[in-house]
Amino acid sequence: MTTLLSVEGVSKAFPGVKALDNVYLELRKGEVHVLLGENGAGKSTLMKILSGVYQADSGAIVYKGKPVQFKTATEALRAGIGIIYQELNLVPHLTVAQNIFIGKEPVKMGFTIDAARMNRDAVEILKRLNADIKPTALVKNIAVSKQQMVEVAKALSYNSDVLIMDEPTSALTEAEIEELFKVIKSLRAQGVGIIYISHRLEEIREIADRVTIFRDGQYVSTDDYGDLTLDEIVKRMVGREMAHKFPPKKHIPTDEVILEVRDVQRRGETEKASFTLHAGEILGVAGLMGAGRTELARAIFGADPKAGGEIFVNGARVTVDSPLDAIQAGIGYLSEDRKAYGLALNMRITDNITMAYLDEVSTRSGRILKHLEKGVSRRFVKSLDIKTPSISQVVKNLSGGNQQKVVIAKWLFRNARVLIFDEPTRGVDVGAKYAIYELMDGLAASGAGIIMISSELPEILGMSDRIMVMSQGRVAAIMNIEGATQEKILHHAAGLL
Amino acid sequence: MANEPLPAGTAMDDESARLLNADLLQKFAALAGLVALLVVFSLIARNFFTVDNLINICRQTTTIALAGIGVTFVIITGGIDLSIGSVLAMSGVVAGMLVKDWEWNVYVAFFAGALSGVFVGFLNGAMVNFLRLPPFIATLGMMMIARGLALLVTNARSIPGLPESFGDIGNGALGTTYRLNARGVEVIGFPGIPHAVILMAVLAVVFYYILSSTKLGRYIYAVGSNEEATRLSGINVVKVKFFAYMICGGFAALSGIVTMSRLVTVQPTAGVAFEMDAIASTVIGGTSLMGGVGGISGTIIGAFIIGVLRNGLNMFGVQGFVQQIIIGAVIILAVSVDQFRNRKK
Incomplete structure (x- = not known):
């Protein structure tokens, strides 16, 4: 040739x-x-x-x-x-x-x-x-x-x-x-x-x-x-051996129900959906494009209006009509498109991390205490290993994986206990993927509940404790990880079962 | 931040030094331009660099600077306000009529005039938030409505014969000194700092602080940088935008009150196209019309660049039309320099 x-x-x-x-x-x-x-x-x-x-x-x-x-x-x-x-x-x-x-x-x-x-x-x-x-x-x-x-x-x-x-x-x-x-x-x-x-x-x-x-x-x-x-x-x-694509599971799901969703629906997008999430659990949400996974997640988070249904956090019913309601109930949402929905790209790492919880680093009169704020962002840059020359770096200049970590830091700082990760590793390279998996595992191990929406079946099978499959706007199946296979998931996702 | 400990695993290296420099450069490019103008005019026009003239420049710049501070808030959220010139006229009319026809106390009337501007800002905010109109359209409509109202209620005639106290803000000064001249007649020594300039300076500092150091200020930048991400962070974006437009309306009204007070006459035709001066000062000062970037200090510098240019060119005997051409060129030059710098990064 x-x-x-x-x-x-x-x-x-x-x-x-x-x-x-x-x-x-x-x-x-x-x-x-x-x-x-x-x-x-x-x-x-x-x-x-x-x-x-x-x-x-x-x-x-x-x-x-x-x-x-x-x-x-x-x-x-x-x-x-x-x-x-x-x-x-x-x-x-x-x-x-x-x-x-x-x-x-x-x-x-x-x-x-x-x-x-x-x-x-x-x-x-x-x-x-x-x-x-x-x-x-x-x-x-x-x-x-x-x-x-x-x-x-x-x-x-x-x-x-x-x-x-x-x-x-x-x-x-x-x-x-x-x-x-x-x-x-x-x-x-x-x-x-x-x-x-x-x-x-x-x-x-x-x-x-x-x-x-x-x-x-x-x-x-x-x-x-x-x-x-x-x-x-x-x-x-x-440049190094990656024997496993997924970190060994450190987290163990508990019996404690941290989130219960009952008959939540988005008109015209999804049917009524009900499921539970336990503390210390990663619930994988699989499905084809257009199955209504993101739509359901956004409705739970209050980003889009719901057509009825109830949400319980730690057993107490909460009204979620806006993202603020959800955030105050301890729910955080990491969008599949972090550039459009997750980050203020022109702003610094610090601004993005504290954005959802400025109250914590400001006086009652609304003055931001910049030394506290810097301390917070330094803490997260270190604990999440965000690779950046400085906390004042503009987020636009970070790599995809590090940007994702900044969004995660935002929700951790806000003390979110229920985290919805929508396609957490999209546009993230292999090494950074592993780091994000480790992070999710660590979060679950510390008692958080994670809903992970993913279109990558290996990711779903590698990380989840239970798997919820959505198909054409409805919950087609919820299964335990034991016995779950790609074929089984795909069958449900395609609406064949 | 230089003396604070750095997070482990990161290097405070050339990168952050470079970022810091870029930031300083951004701020000081406009400032250097202003200084250069001052130097050039001082060299060519002998009467330029005198206490009297410098105070004069400050006074002339005040109205642009006031409106510029307000519109900076709106522009950083990614919006625009075209109704500033009309609000300037309308607020003057409100204050003038309250004093003349209703015999209100001058300062209460001024306050009412300022509130009328805040109210127009509220309406602008409502249109942007609830009718989801593009800010350009909403405030374009408001520009015509406010101007029409001001002309309607005054029959397009100015309101003269206002009490002397009406001119306090525009003409009064603090710290005026007198001295005897050679013939023993008392004349003005130091002309004093005009009240309007003091008002502008105080408000500039207060709103600089609000924009740079409070939650509201941070949210204004966040909305301009990514509105949807801001909303999904649990921030009431509607409220933030209301604040921005109300602040802008309030400052436009203040600018009107200073203008009318200076004339001790209310002119319902005043301030046509004045919003363009305000927007120009903001843009020359480095605030991006795309939103998310900018600040008050730049706007003040931008306002002074326009003020100094007008004053200096006047002194130099440059015709008004030629002045317009020069100022137009300066706006284009200033923003081109900004664009060029951003591209290099």
């Missing part, structure tokens, strides 16, 4: 950080080359260099036998290197075809857009992807998975020989991922070289030809996927 693109000893430094240190990558025609590494390993930096967003400090990039250095993203695109970022870059109010051809619309008579031809060409490209999408549909009206296809189509419209995909599945459901993989395989058959970046080690099995691993900005290895075990990959990514 011929080499399409090779990265030879590229380095890139930012003020204070060496983001890439002499790294290598070789992409062949018609292969899916998976690039793995924890957050901060330098994957995104390399992608940005390849696509012309950044320029390398040293080293060479050889593309189709010639050394290249792209100065802008457009230059890279024109040369045939397409990139699909983690976040979709589409204009929601334009049509599918308009999005695909944005910036290179076919024109007639020199200046008017040839809409008919654009739509025809769009159909052509979409057909290549086996995607059933109307070119005239508005992007905002189609499903996220289809939007992802439009992104791929956009990249292909430049006749790309190289396609870079940065965590393309993070917003997709299982079925949608299947669709995407079909497309990737067909592109591979057509000779396109694909660089595929992912955190999800399980999913790459299906598509990976070769795997390159980076760690802390340095090149570690390149192998055929078949020659590697999952354990070996993880070991190389984190």
